[in-house]
Amino acid sequence: NAGVTQTPKxxxxxxxxxxxxQCAQDMNHNSMYWYRQxxxxxxxxxxxxxxxxxxDKGEVPNGYNVSRLNKREFSLRLESAAxxxxxxYFCASGAGALYNEQFFGPGTRLxxx
Amino acid sequence: RKEVEQDPGPFNxxxxxxxxxxxxxSNSASQSFFWYRQDCRKEPKLLMSVYSSGNEDGRFTAQLNxxxxxxxxxxxxSKLSDSATYLCVVRGSTLTFGKGTMLLVSP
Numbered sequence: 001n002a003g004v005t006q007t008p009k010x011x012x013x014x015x016x017x018x019x020x021x022q023c024a025q026d027m028n029h030n031s032m033y034w035y036r037q038x039x040x041x042x043x044x045x046x047x048x049x050x051x052x053x054x055x056d057k058g059e060v061p062n063g064y065n066v067s068r069l070n071k072r073e074f075s076l077r078l079e080s081a082a083x084x085x086x087x088x089y090f091c092a093s094g095a096g097a098l099y100n101e102q103f104f105g106p107g108t109r110l111x112x113x
Numbered sequence: 114r115k116e117v118e119q120d121p122g123p124f125n126x127x128x129x130x131x132x133x134x135x136x137x138x139s140n141s142a143s144q145s146f147f148w149y150r151q152d153c154r155k156e157p158k159l160l161m162s163v164y165s166s167g168n169e170d171g172r173f174t175a176q177l178n179x180x181x182x183x184x185x186x187x188x189x190x191s192k193l194s195d196s197a198t199y200l201c202v203v204r205g206s207t208l209t210f211g212k213g214t215m216l217l218v219s220p
Contacts (some may be wrong), residue, residue, distance in 0.1 A: 030139070040212065042117070042200070042209070042210035042211055042212045042213070043157070043200075043210040044210075047206065047209065055219050058207070059207070089159070090156055099145075099204045099207060100145065100209040101147065101162065102198060102208070103157070103159070104156035104157050104158065105156060106155070106156050107155075107156050
């Protein structure tokens with residue numbers, strides 16, 4: 001089992017460019033999550049998907065969109081990147097109830113110039 | 114009071130020492146509690162869930178005090194490999210992560 005995988009590992013964008021971060025899990029989990037982690041701050045939830053076909057906003061959704069493509073895949077899109085979106089992005093999946101134990105991918109380090 | 118609060122550290126301890134971290138939370142309706150471990154530039158990994166009665170996993174012991182709204186993590190016989198940041202995570206209507214406590218174990 002690969003667990004949770006994310007691509008790309010690193011990305012540099014210019015302000016205004018768009019990109020999609022990919023995430024996939026092979027643990028047959030229902031829920032999936034996107035977080036960002038900034039220095040000196042805890043992980044903050046951007047969007048989540050409780051099950052295939054549903055998505056909901058988290059704490060910091062502005063500037064992002066998501067797609068739950070199927071049970072395995074949950075992508076995060078930045079339509080017009082801004083320097084404030086420079087961060088490390090983690091995807092996670094969870095078994096059982098929403099917001100229960102979660103398993104994280106290795107992260108994507110994004111820099112927006 | 115912040116939702117989830119941790120002492121950022123770093124806690125510097127020698128190998129073999131016992132070290133304890135506390136974490137306070139503000140939402141008395143919080144339902145579940147977890148400790149995650151995060152190595153430098155890596156993803157968080159679940160260390161253990163925290164149960165009302167307290168629980169132990171090898172050298173690690175977690176306790177929950179609902180009356181005072183804090184959870185604790187005790188690490189006995191510290192190893193060099195325990196050096197990491199320990200994240201306190203609280204589940205209420207959502208999942209809230211603390212900023213973490215850094216532990217450095219030295220030879």
